[in-house]
Every structure is written in C-alpha cells, then in structure tokens.
Amino acid sequence: MSISTSIWIWIAALLTLMIYSFLYKDNPFYRLAEHIFMGLSLGYTLVILWYDYIIPRIYQPLFFSPHQWSLIFPILLGMMTFGIFSKKYNWLIKYPLAFYVSAFAAIQIPVMLRSWILKQVEASFLTPDKFSSVFNSINAILIFVGLVTTLIYFYFSKKREHGFGAAATVGIVFIMVAFGAAFGYTVMARISLLIGRMQFLIQDWLGIM
Amino acid sequence: MIFFLIIGFSIVANDTPNDAGGSILITTYNIPEGTQKIELYRLAKGDTIYEEAGLIPPRGECEDVSVVDGVEYLYRVRAITEDTFYVAETKEFISSSPQWFNRTRITVLLFFILFGGVVLVYIELAKKNPKGLFIRKLPALDAIDEAVGRSTEMGKPVLFVPGLEGITDAGTLASITILEKVGKRVAEYGSRVIHPNFDPIVMTTAQETLKTAFSEAGRPDAFNKDDVFYLTYEQFGFAAGVDGIMLREKPGAIFLQGYFYAESLILAETGYSIGAIQIAGTNATTQLPFFVAACDYVLLGEEMFAASAYISREPRLLGSIKGSDLAKLAILCLIGAGVIFGTFAVIANNAGNPSYLGIFNRVLDFIARGNG
Amino acid sequence: MKKRVPLLITFITGFIVIVSFFVPHRPFGALETETLIWYSIILGFTLLIGVDSLVRLHTRQIRRKKKGWWYSIVFFAGFFYCLTIGIISLIRTPNPFQPGTVFFYGYETILIPLQSTMFALLAFFVASASYRAFRARNLDATLLLITAVIVMIGRVPAGHKLWTRLPGIANWVFDVLQMGPMRGIMIGVALGAVAMSLRLILGIERTYLS
Numbered sequence: 019m020s021i022s023t024s025i026w027i028w029i030a031a032l033l034t035l036m037i038y039s040f041l042y043k044d045n046p047f048y049r050l051a052e053h054i055f056m057g058l059s060l061g062y063t064l065v066i067l068w069y070d071y072i073i074p075r076i077y078q079p080l081f082f083s084p085h086q087w088s089l090i091f092p093i094l095l096g097m098m099t100f101g102i103f104s105k106k107y108n109w110l111i112k113y114p115l116a117f118y119v120s121a122f123a124a125i126q127i128p129v130m131l132r133s134w135i136l137k138q139v140e141a142s143f144l145t146p147d148k149f150s151s152v153f154n155s156i157n158a159i160l161i162f163v164g165l166v167t168t169l170i171y172f173y174f175s176k177k178r179e180h181g182f183g184a185a186a187t188v189g190i191v192f193i194m195v196a197f198g199a200a201f202g203y204t205v206m207a208r209i210s211l212l213i214g215r216m217q218f219l220i221q222d223w224l225g226i227m
Numbered sequence: 228m229i230f231f232l233i234i235g236f237s238i239v240a241n242d243t244p245n246d247a248g249g250s251i252l253i254t255t256y257n258i259p260e261g262t263q264k265i266e267l268y269r270l271a272k273g274d275t276i277y278e279e280a281g282l283i284p285p286r287g288e289c290e291d292v293s294v295v296d297g298v299e300y301l302y303r304v305r306a307i308t309e310d311t312f313y314v315a316e317t318k319e320f321i322s323s324s325p326q327w328f329n330r331t332r333i334t335v336l337l338f339f340i341l342f343g344g345v346v347l348v349y350i351e352l353a354k355k356n357p358k359g360l361f362i363r364k365l366p367a368l369d370a371i372d373e374a375v376g377r378s379t380e381m382g383k384p385v386l387f388v389p390g391l392e393g394i395t396d397a398g399t400l401a402s403i404t405i406l407e408k409v410g411k412r413v414a415e416y417g418s419r420v421i422h423p424n425f426d427p428i429v430m431t432t433a434q435e436t437l438k439t440a441f442s443e444a445g446r447p448d449a450f451n452k453d454d455v456f457y458l459t460y461e462q463f464g465f466a467a468g469v470d471g472i473m474l475r476e477k478p479g480a481i482f483l484q485g486y487f488y489a490e491s492l493i494l495a496e497t498g499y500s501i502g503a504i505q506i507a508g509t510n511a512t513t514q515l516p517f518f519v520a521a522c523d524y525v526l527l528g529e530e531m532f533a534a535s536a537y538i539s540r541e542p543r544l545l546g547s548i549k550g551s552d553l554a555k556l557a558i559l560c561l562i563g564a565g566v567i568f569g570t571f572a573v574i575a576n577n578a579g580n581p582s583y584l585g586i587f588n589r590v591l592d593f594i595a596r597g598n599g
Numbered sequence: 600m601k602k603r604v605p606l607l608i609t610f611i612t613g614f615i616v617i618v619s620f621f622v623p624h625r626p627f628g629a630l631e632t633e634t635l636i637w638y639s640i641i642l643g644f645t646l647l648i649g650v651d652s653l654v655r656l657h658t659r660q661i662r663r664k665k666k667g668w669w670y671s672i673v674f675f676a677g678f679f680y681c682l683t684i685g686i687i688s689l690i691r692t693p694n695p696f697q698p699g700t701v702f703f704y705g706y707e708t709i710l711i712p713l714q715s716t717m718f719a720l721l722a723f724f725v726a727s728a729s730y731r732a733f734r735a736r737n738l739d740a741t742l743l744l745i746t747a748v749i750v751m752i753g754r755v756p757a758g759h760k761l762w763t764r765l766p767g768i769a770n771w772v773f774d775v776l777q778m779g780p781m782r783g784i785m786i787g788v789a790l791g792a793v794a795m796s797l798r799l800i801l802g803i804e805r806t807y808l809s
Contacts, residue, residue, distance in 0.1 A: 052467045055459075055713045057677025124615075175363075532795050547794050548794075
C-alpha cells in the first residue's frame with residue numbers, strides 16, 4: 019500500500035490533524051478547521067431546513083391535495099418568532115414561545131411518569147425471585163439501599179440532621195460509585211473512537227499496514 | 228377448488244379498545260398448518276357481497292382500520308395453504324366506536340393526579356404561610372458569587388453554556404434561571420458574560436434574560452447583545468466552537484448548565500485545562516459522571532430543577548419543591564411497603580396461602596401497566 | 600397582551616395536550632401528533648434566527664476587520680460550499696442525503712471526519728480525567744475515579760491478567776452498585792421535570808417569558 023492520492027482523503031486527513039493540534043494549544047490550524055466546521059454545519063442546517071421542514075411539512079401539505087389548511091396557524095406562529103428583529107414587536111415571539119414550551123412540557127409529563135418513574139418503581143419492587151440465593155439477596159438489598167439513600171440525598175426540604183443526614187451521606191457515596199462505574203464503562207468506547215481515527219490516518223491516508 | 232371449514236380455525240372481531248375509533252381488532256385462532264397467507268374479507272350490514280380487507284400477518288392478529296364508526300360488519304378469513312384453503316367467519320355483527328378514556332393509562336392518570344395534587348396543595352399552602360419553608364444548601368449555586376467575583380478580579384470574562392437542547396427541555400429552562408442570577412452578579416461586578424448557543428430560541432431567551440438582569444442591577448448599558456450568539460446546530464461543531472472560545476477568551480468562570488451529550492467531557496476538560504472555576508449542572512444522567520470528574524461544583528440532576536426556588540426563595544416555587552419531596556417519600560413508602568408485604572406474602576405462600584402473593588402480583592401488574 | 604395572552608396560551612395548550620394523552624376520542628386523540636407537527640414547523644422558523652445571528656456575527660467581523668477576521672471568510676467559504684453542493688443535489692435528485700449525490704459526498708468527506716475527530720478527542724479527555732484519580736481534588740471525585748479505574752481495568756484483557764477476579768468485580772460494581780443510585784437519580788430527575796412542567800403550564804415558572 020502507498021500514500022493516498024485522493025484529494026478528499028488528504029482534506030479529511032489534514033482536517034483531522036488540525037483538530038488534534040488543539041490538544042497542544044490554540045493555533046491557526048485548529049481555528050481554521052473550527053471555522054470550516056462552523057460554516058459547513060450552518061450550510062448543512064439550511065439544506066436540512068429546506069429538505070426536512072419546508073418541503074415536507076409546509077410546501078407539500080399546503081399546496082397539494084388533501085390541503086392541510088390548519089398548518090397556517092403554526093406557520094403564523096413561526097413567523098411571529100421573526101418579531102425579535104424588530105424593537106417594537108419583539109414581544110411577538112412570546113406567543114409561539116408560550117405554545118412551544120407548554121406543548122412540550124405537557125407531552126413530557128406522561129412520558130416522564132411512565133418511562134422514568136413507574137418503570138423504575140416497578141423495577142425496584144423486591145419480588146421473591148430476587149432472593150433466589152444468598153448472593154442475589156445481598157445484591158437486591160444493596161440495590162434497594164442505594165435507591166433509598168439516593169432518594170434521601172435528593173430530598174431538599176428537610177435539614178440534614180442525625181440519621182437523615184447520615185443516610186444522605188451514604189447516598190452520595192453510592193452516587194459517586196455509580197458515576198465511577200458509568201465513567202469506567204465508557205472509557206473503552208471512547209478509546210475505540212480514537213483507534214478509528216488513527217486507522218483512517220495510518221491506513222487510508224498514509225497507506226501503512 | 229373445495230374449501231374446508233375446519234374445527235378450531237376461528238376468527239374473533241372486537242372493537243379495538245382505547246382508541247379514537249375507526250378500527251376493529253381481528254384475531255384468528257388455530258391457524259391451519261402450512262398456511263401461506265390469510266386473507267380478510269368484510270361484509271357491511273345491508274350489503275350482499277364480502278369485500279376484500281387486506282391480509283392478516285402470520286401471527287394471526289391485525290386491526291382493520293378502514294371501517295366506519297357505527298357501521299356493523301361481519302368478517303370472514305381465508306387461510307390459504309399450498310393446495311387448498313380454509314375459511315372461518317364471525318357470526319355476530321360488530322362495529323367500531325371511539326372511547327373517551329384510554330384504560331391502559333389509568334396508572335399514569337392516578338400517579339399524575341396524586342403527584343400534581345400534592346404539588347398544587349403545597350404551592351397553595353406555601354402562598355398562605357411562606358414562613359418555615361426550608362430548602363437545603365446547594366453549594367454549586369452558592370459558589371456563583373465566588374466564581375464570578377474571582378473571574379472579575381482576574382479581569383477575565385464569564386462563559387455560560389446552556390447545553391444542547393432547546394428551550395423546551397426542563398434542564399435548559401433551569402439553566403435560564405441560573406443565567407439570570409449569573410447575569411446579575413456579572414453586571415454588579417462590571418464583568419462580561421459570553422453565551423454561545425446551540426438553539427436559536429435559547430439564544431433570544433438568554434438575550435432577554437441578561438438584558439433584564441443587567442437592567443435590574445442598574446447597568447443596562449453594560450449589556451452587549453453580541454456576547455449572546457448562535458454557534459451551530461451541530462453537536463461536535465458546537466463543541467469545537469465552545470472549545471475555541473475557551474482557549475481564546477480564557478474565561479475565569481465557566482458555567483455548563485443544561486442538557487449535554489457526549490461533548491460534556493470535551494467542554495469540561497478544556498475548561499479545566501485553562502484553569503477556570505467550573506460550575507456544571509445537567510439533567511442528562513449519563514453525563515453527570517463526566518462533570519463530577521472535571522468540574523469544581525455540579526448540580527446533580529434534580530438539583531437543577533430546585534435552582535429557581537433556591538435562588539428566588541419564592542414561596543410558590545419552594546412549595547412545589549416540598550410537593551416533589553413528598554412524592555419521593557410516597558415512592559419510598561410504596562417500595563418499602565412492597566418489601567414488607569412481599570416478604571409476608573412469600574411466607575404466607577410457603578405456608579399454603581397464596582392469596583397475599585396474588586395481591587402483591589396484582590399491585591405490581593398495575594404499576595407495570597403504567598409503563599407499557 | 601404582552602404577558603397575559605402568552606400565559607393563557609401556555610395554560611390552554613398544556614391542558615389540552617395532557618387531556619389528549621388520556622382521551623383517545625376525537626378531537627383529542629390526534630392532538631399529540633398534530634402538536635408535534637406544529638412544534639416542528641415553528642422549530643424550522645427558529646433555525647432561520649440562528650442562521651441570521653451567525654451570518655451577522657461573521658459579517659461584522661469582516662466589516663470591522665476585527666482580529667482574526669479572515670477566519671470569518673473561511674467560515675463563509677465553508678457555508679457557501681455546503682449550500683452550493685446542497686442546492687446542486689436538491690436540483691438533481693429528490694433526496695440530497697442519499698449516497699452518491701454531490702451533497703452526500705461533500706458532507707461525507709469533510710463534515711464527518713471533523714465530527715468523528717472531535718468525538719474522538721474524548722479518548723484523550725477521558726484519559727486526563729482518569730489521571731486525576733491519583734490527585735485527591737475532593738473526596739467525591741476521588742471515589743468516582745477510583746471506581747472508574749476498577750471498572751475500566753476490569754473490562755480489558757489486562758485486568759484479567761492482573762487479577763482473575765477483577766472482571767467479575769467490575770461487572771458486579773456496574774450491575775449492582777450502579778443500579779440503585781441510577782434509579783434514584785432517574786426518579787428524582789423525572790419528578791423534578793414533571794413538577795417544573797406543571798409550574799410552567801400553571802404560569803408559576805415564567806423566566807423564559809422574561
């Protein structure tokens with residue numbers, strides 16, 4: 019194998035090195051790559067806007083049968099966001115904002131109740147099968163204690179005194195161990211990302227190996 | 228060709244439950260061996276000929292969504308094998324209708340009413356009696372003054388990153404509240420706050436919030452709208468941009484507040500490398516470990532949502548925090564009661580009385596139904 | 600008009616959307632989907648505000664010849680490059696994101712390496728953060744990083760060579776010790792988010808309308 023002759027591989031390789039140069043310190047190469055990145059992603063956003071929003075969600079439903087005239091309302095609300103370009107009418111943005119934020123908050127309520135709270139509560143119930151052996155029983159109790167003390171740690175409206183304070187301290191110890199486990203679990207995945215980039219530089223670009 | 232009405236192969240049609248109407252649920256039983264496809268036919272009351280209504284998937288169940296509410300139908304299915312076909316049909320007319328309540332969501336409704344009720348009651352109680360409302364210390368919020376102060380002393384600006392979600396995210400909304408406090412301190416100390424954005428609406432909201440904060444601090448002219456700008460809608464492009472800002476502007480204090488993804492550690496480590504005081508906070512549970520590892524102070528998950536109450540000390544907000552706490556207590560009690568009752572049920576079951584275990588399992592089923 | 604109407608919109612929208620979750624009957628049942636469509640249309644408009652902000656920022660840099668202004672020219676070069684190949688692809692094919700289009704190729708060869716390289720920086724940062732396990736900054740971070748090191752080493756072949764039981768311990772830490780606190784955090788975050796959503800719909804939390 020030999021060094022790549024494709025201009026695109028060269029561009030990709032140089033951009034990769036420019037980004038990595040950031041690890042040393044800020045420098046014109048990193049800044050160059052950063053600004054190319056910004057410019058490209060903004061252009062990309064506009065293409066997505068046209069392809070994913072304007073055509074399928076506005077143009078087609080409005081101008082082709084069956085016409086969905088009700089979409090005029092969100093379009094009007096969307097246009098109201100442009101109020102911020104005017105000093106006099108910048109308050110207009112509050113109308114779409116009110117709809118936008120409230121609709122999402124309301125959609126989120128049942129999702130949170132179902133997938134986060136009820137699911138976790140159900141999983142936390144100690145069923146007989148969780149005590150099938152001594153080892154499993156210890157594990158079940160540890161999980162239970164971890165949950166209880168964590169919830170106590172997140173109790174805001176009571177002073178941390180006596181037993182309650184001690185439980186909260188145990189809670190933070192559990193929380194930190196849990197974070198550590200999640201951290202350690204992620205490391206290999208991150209290293210493999212680096213290996214991927216190195217493979218690109220060594221194999222695809224330099225043609226070594 | 229001859230066909231067979233075989234014993235066992237049958238079809239049941241019912242109005243699809245918990246829906247908006249326009250759908251009948253078709254279930255077939257004992258599908259003959261070697262069936263290659265199952266054809267569905269439908270006869271509307273008053274008609275004489277069965278019309279085709281599509282195919283039933285191999286598992287034998289489907290919804291006929293081309294029916295009209297109130298019109299009664301009879302159904303017939305043909306299970307076609309390589310050399311013959313078998314027929315089954317319904318004997319009674321069935322019609323579809325919409326329902327006013329989705330029964331599978333009753334557990335969610337119950338939890339919503341209980342939780343919402345407790346929160347609302349405590350908000351009302353807090354309005355009537357604002358004294359005696361307590362909220363524990365949140366060191367990350369107490370450290371705001373110190374961080375902004377130190378940054379100002381060093382003659383460096385403050386960097387505030389509101390995360391990578393839109394204004395609809397609860398974490399972003401909490402970050403706006405924290406920004407208000409940071410903005411006030413920055414204005415009072417005569418410093419500068421840089422606020423790059425991933426979402427344009429968060430940008431406009433942050434501009435308005437900071438403008439108000441600077442005005443309230445008596446320094447409306449010190450606010451520079453250009454310091455609150457849009458960066459990009461691309462995750463790692465945003466990270467590259469913010470890293471660039473960190474290296475060039477060298478902020479003395481960095482606030483990473485909002486919802487973050489994998490870029491959290493890139494930002495936090497770059498911030499660490501330039502020696503800034505870092506106060507992070509996120510409702511993204513997967514990113515919390517990285518912030519804890521690299522930042523000086525962190526608002527862990529729910530602590531972010533308590534920020535507005537902690538900062539403003541407004542009774543209604545404090546009341547809602549109290550309400551949430553009681554919900555936590557209720558959950559703890561529920562799980563605790565489950566442990567005691569479950570243990571008792573198992574002992575009773577081993578002694579020959581399975582009824583308590585049955586109750587325990589029914590309660591579990593009820594909760595499980597909510598997350599289905 | 601400027602404050603009350605938005606609060607009214609907030610309340611009515613929130614109330615209707617919550618009801619629509621429990622009531623499948625028309626007109627409520629379809630409202631959630633309809634709301635999401637409205638939401639995405641408004642989102643599209645807001646993106647233009649972002650584009651405007653960034654274009655203005657860089658135009659200003661160039662016009663005022665601020666320090667490093669020529670980077671803004673690089674920004675515009677990238678922007679117009681992506682926009683041009685996007686337009687060419689949109690004219691030529693119905694889907695510019697399909698493999699084989701000029702846009703896909705231009706995006707694949709430049710933007711993706713940039714994204715992957717930024718993402719891969721995490722390998723270095725994970726390493727530098729882990730290194731701090733040996734420097735006691737505070738008790739919490741040290742506890743976190745010691746656990747991280749145990750799990751990290753336990754999950755690689757070297758961990759098994761070091762001590763045969765290490766992989767088992769690492770898995771136990773991840774499966775058991777992590778489970779309880781993570782559940783607690785999730786329940787807490789969800790309760791906090793639901794309470795916040797309620798406050799928002801009721802107009803108690805209104806910083807975003809400032």
